[in-house]
Amino acid sequence: MKRYNHVIVIGVDGAGAFVKQADTPCFDRIFAEGAVTYxxxxxxxxxxxxxxxxxxxxVGPEVHKLTNGIVSSTPYPVDSAFPSLFRRIREVMPDAELGSYCDWNPITFGIVENNQNVANATARDTDLMPMxxxxxxxxxxxxxxxxxxSVDGAGHGHGYGSEAHLRRIHEVDELMNDAYEAVKEAGILEDTLFIMIADHGGFGTGHGGWTDEEKYVTFAASGKGVQKGAIEEMNIRDLSAIVLYALGIDAPAFDEQGWTAQVPAGIFADAVLPEYRDISHLTGAAPRRSKVAHTSELI
Ligand SMILES: [Zn+2]
Known part of the structure; x- marks a missing residue:
């Protein structure tokens, strides 16, 4: 069943769970009736x-095996056994309007197939948001x-959780609000699942390890039929399952071709879902710290 005609994801790099500490009036307002976890x-x-x-x-890194170096240098294989959300949606909805607007362009270049007619642009986030x-x-x-x-840049430059990092989260909160207002102006708010998600946090001025500050991140969803309250258990890879579910597209079975995304309980009020499986054995297995930075510092 198709629940929404539109899904819009605002990804905030390096925000972790620090959104909770930052002054984010737009986040608070947009997701006041939404499902949220830190x-x-x-x-x-x-x-x-x-x-x-x-x-x-x-699928997790243990399956997709992507690294910053790979996504920066190698286009994502169009015939990968692990299709991106864009390819999965395109296969079912040939006329879908798909877009990938990423400040860090290796996402569009190295994680999204280049033959799926995905509209895209890249620029620093302040310049990207008007686009x-x-x-x-x-x-x-x-x-x-x-x-x-830019939130990740502030973390690397000044420390995750520092005043500068939290201030940048506040500023990006306003950028997110611009997107939300555009959804309203487009007249599609009632038919949109609007999501904010972070990829990781940080500890000190870096990330790559498995401290709480690095591994716990913010996710929030707002839209008709979204349940108000806290999501108890979730992994960021679940974003894939959530997007497909929202658009009414069947997801692979759990473990099929490494697929481990699940729709967490606590987002869709009327959802009847299989029990959420604990996949921590896949995600917590190899705590390590990387020396690889991912922005312009990338070597
Ligand atoms: Zn990141």
Missing amino acids: SALASNPTISAECWGSMLLG ICDYIREKKPTFLFTQLD
């Missing part, structure tokens, strides 16, 4: 390619995925 589990290691890859592919808003207003996308990078 303890969605990131992928291990808590690095961008591994985490965004998990979200868009529905995102225009795209929403003009094209009313079926599925739009975005990634805003």
Whole structure:
């Protein structure tokens, strides 16, 4: 059953669970009646390619094996056994309007197949948001995925949880609100599942390890039929299952081709879901710290 004609994801790199500490009036308002958690589990290691890859592919890093180096240098294989959400949606909805607007372009380049007619743009998030808003207003996308990078930059530069990091979360909160307003202006708010998600947090001025500050992240969803309250258990790769569910597209069976995304309890009020499986043996297995940065510092 198709529940929404539009799903819009605002991805905030490096925000972790720090949204809870930051001053985020827009987040608070947009998700006041929504489903929210500050303890969605990131992928291990808590690095961008591994985490965004998990979200868009529905499989963990132990399966997709993407790294920052790979997604920066290698286009995502169009015939991968692990199709991205874009390919999965396109296969079922040939006319869907799909967009990937990412500040960190390796997401679009290295995680999204380049033959799926996905509208895309890349720019620093402050410059990207007006393009995102225009795209929403003009094209009313079926599925739009975005990634805003500056919060992670503030974490690397000043420390995760620092005043500068929290201030940048506050500023990006306003950028997110611009997208939300564009959804309203497009006249599709009633038919949109609006999501905010972070890929990982950080500890000190880095991330890649498995501290609570790195591995717990924010996820929030708002839309008709979304249950108000806290989501108890969730992994970021579940984003894949949530998006497909919202659009009424069948997801692979659990474990089929490594697929481990599940629709968590506590998001869709009327959902009858299989019991949520604990996959922590897959995600917590190899705590380690990476020296690989992912923004312009990438080597
Ligand atoms: Zn990241």
